[in-house]
Amino acid sequence: MTTSWTLPDHPTLPKNKLVAVVVLDGWGEASADQYNCIHRAETPVMDSLKNGAPEKWTLVKAHGTAVGLPSDDDMGNSEVGHNALGAGRIFAQGAKLVDAALASGKIWEDEGFNYIKESFAEGTLHLIGLLSDGGVHSRLDQVQLLVKGASERGAKRIRLHILTDGRDVLDGSSVGFVETIENDLAQLRGQGVDARVASGGGRMYVTMDRYENDWDVVKRGWDAQVLGEAPHKFKSALEAVKTLRAEPKANDQYLPPFVIVDESGKSVGPIVDGDAVVTFNFRADRMVMLAKALEFADFDKFDRVRVPKIKYAGMLQYDGELKLPNKFLVSPPLIERTSGEYLVKNGVRTFACSETVKFGHVTFFWNGNRSGYFDETKEEYIEVPSDSGITFNEQPKMKALEIAEKTRDAILSGKFDQVRINLPNGDMVGHTGDIEATVVACKAADEAVKIVLDAVEQVGGIYLVTADHGNAEDMVKRNKSGQPALDKNGSIQILTSHTLQPVPVAIGGPGLHPGAKFRSDIKTPGLANVAATVMNLHGFLAPDDYETTLIEVAAK
Numbered sequence: 001m002t003t004s005w006t007l008p009d010h011p012t013l014p015k016n017k018l019v020a021v022v023v024l025d026g027w028g029e030a031s032a033d034q035y036n037c038i039h040r041a042e043t044p045v046m047d048s049l050k051n052g053a054p055e056k057w058t059l060v061k062a063h064g065t066a067v068g069l070p071s072d073d074d075m076g077n078s079e080v081g082h083n084a085l086g087a088g089r090i091f092a093q094g095a096k097l098v099d100a101a102l103a104s105g106k107i108w109e110d111e112g113f114n115y116i117k118e119s120f121a122e123g124t125l126h127l128i129g130l131l132s133d134g135g136v137h138s139r140l141d142q143v144q145l146l147v148k149g150a151s152e153r154g155a156k157r158i159r160l161h162i163l164t165d166g167r168d169v170l171d172g173s174s175v176g177f178v179e180t181i182e183n184d185l186a187q188l189r190g191q192g193v194d195a196r197v198a199s200g201g202g203r204m205y206v207t208m209d210r211y212e213n214d215w216d217v218v219k220r221g222w223d224a225q226v227l228g229e230a231p232h233k234f235k236s237a238l239e240a241v242k243t244l245r246a247e248p249k250a251n252d253q254y255l256p257p258f259v260i261v262d263e264s265g266k267s268v269g270p271i272v273d274g275d276a277v278v279t280f281n282f283r284a285d286r287m288v289m290l291a292k293a294l295e296f297a298d299f300d301k302f303d304r305v306r307v308p309k310i311k312y313a314g315m316l317q318y319d320g321e322l323k324l325p326n327k328f329l330v331s332p333p334l335i336e337r338t339s340g341e342y343l344v345k346n347g348v349r350t351f352a353c354s355e356t357v358k359f360g361h362v363t364f365f366w367n368g369n370r371s372g373y374f375d376e377t378k379e380e381y382i383e384v385p386s387d388s389g390i391t392f393n394e395q396p397k398m399k400a401l402e403i404a405e406k407t408r409d410a411i412l413s414g415k416f417d418q419v420r421i422n423l424p425n426g427d428m429v430g431h432t433g434d435i436e437a438t439v440v441a442c443k444a445a446d447e448a449v450k451i452v453l454d455a456v457e458q459v460g461g462i463y464l465v466t467a468d469h470g471n472a473e474d475m476v477k478r479n480k481s482g483q484p485a486l487d488k489n490g491s492i493q494i495l496t497s498h499t500l501q502p503v504p505v506a507i508g509g510p511g512l513h514p515g516a517k518f519r520s521d522i523k524t525p526g527l528a529n530v531a532a533t534v535m536n537l538h539g540f541l542a543p544d545d546y547e548t549t550l551i552e553v554a555a556k
């Protein structure tokens with residue numbers, strides 16, 4: 001089928017107005033209390049949007065089924081949030097696709113598994129990924145089924161290379177997840193399968209960097225996983241996490257790399273020629289760098305020292321353009337005809353910007369997990385380099401000001417019809433669990449919004465300000481009645497993860513048609529409704545299969 005790319009004209013809304021789309025990462029709406037950092041921060045701009053015209057501020061769902069996740073118990077995240085914002089439709093996402101492939105057994109029949117299976121007779125099966133039940137990048141129950149299923153299908157030697165979480169789940173929960181998987185592996189050993197954890201480390205310090213912010217992170221993982229070398233050596237994974245967590249200021253996200261060694265002090269599971277490797281995260285951004293190191297012959301980002309000849313498959317294919325990795329266990333969602341592509345093909349000159357740690361969010365994720373430009377003559381994507389090697393509570397303002405200034409310049413240049421940005425502060429600092437720093441972060445994001453909205457004002461443009469999911473608005477684990485949940489010592493538990501909260505959408509600016517307002521007839525509006533809305537603000541109607549627009553135009 002050939003796609004007709006021409007969008008119909010909107011009956012009332014004009015074309016050629018500058019539209020600024022601002023995504024505040026990790027900025028949900030929640031009731032005001034001391035754990036709501038957005039409430040605690042001075043945020044006059046976001047407050048004025050909320051308290052301004054009620055028909056120009058609304059809330060939309062940013063988690064669960066509204067963004068293609070298995071259930072409404074699943075918190076939102078950047079991948080699914082930006083996919084929905086950009087694609088205007090709800091696609092079954094990685095978590096759900098893997099669940100389905102495991103439930104039907106299709107995962108065992110498809111090409112990816114059969115490819116790695118060829119190594120089972122002689123080689124070891126290595127599984128590398130995030131060990132938690134967060135459901136953002138991976139899920140423990142899927143890993144358990146993968147280990148079990150592979151052993152039932154001939155894997156006789158299995159090695160797990162685990163990354164501890166503490167970012168999508170409570171800090172300290174790594175111990176419980178390691179206990180669970182160690183029990184599974186012990187059972188398998190009882191059945192004659194040589195199955196063990198071989199290495200590990202905290203996700204933010206080992207392996208799971210993204211957008212090439214810091215290759216040292218991936219190298220630390222490579223050394224432990226492939227070469228079997230790490231500064232810390234233990235007899236078991238449980239001993240490893242317990243010992244490393246006993247260090248002052250230890251944090252699951254940042255545990256140092258470790259390897260498990262045998263009686264003679266030798267690593268139990270380096271990756272060698274003839275082995276099979278599966279990276280079991282379904283989410284792409286934090287696995288792509290390792291996938292490149294495992295798969296690319298001409299890789300030069302760090303010295304790999306030894307490059308084993310392996311059969312490698314991703315849980316999903318992480319980058320469809322690069323076909324990376326070439327083999328995968330489950331096909332990724334096919335997100336085509338995104339709003340970015342339509343708008344560019346209808347002449348909308350587009351500028352996108354964020355700092356490194358979120359750059360791919362407003363480009364790669366926004367464009368349906370696609371790298372690069374649709375039309376480089378009409379698009380410019382600017383990456384502001386992020387700080388690396390720090391936790392962002394040390395620099396909570398991050399690069400918000402720089403992003404805003406670049407965006408202001410882009411708006412004032414007259415070269416663009418759409419500017420699209422992500423302001424990472426609420427999310428990246430929220431993940432550190434540092435409440436005071438997160439308050440500073442939220443203020444910085446609000447100041448950045450002001451710079452952008454002032455520029456919109458100057459050029460007579462339109463803005464749409466939203467967020468991809470919650471985070472900074474709730475920093476404490478809560479019980480069912482919404483009160484802070486206490487641990488066994490009677491202390492509150494800091495929530496470093498995203499939330500289930502809805503997010504705001506605000507529209508305005510001098511270019512907005514005076515009759516434009518949010519509709520009240522959409523039953524459960526979600527992030528996927530934003531794309532059609534933005535198309536309207538550019539003077540176009542969205543394609544029929546897009547989720548409906550959030551706005552209507554009242555007769556004036």
Ligand SMILES: O=C(O)[C@@H](CO)OP(=O)(O)O
Nearest residue numbers: 077078079136167168427
């Ligand atoms: O940092 C990340 O990888 C996730 C949390 O796991 O956050 P976000 O979805 O906001 O990118």
Ligand SMILES: [Mn+2]
Nearest residue numbers: 025026078468
């Ligand atoms: Mn996010």
Ligand SMILES: [Mn+2]
Nearest residue numbers: 026427428431
């Ligand atoms: Mn986040």
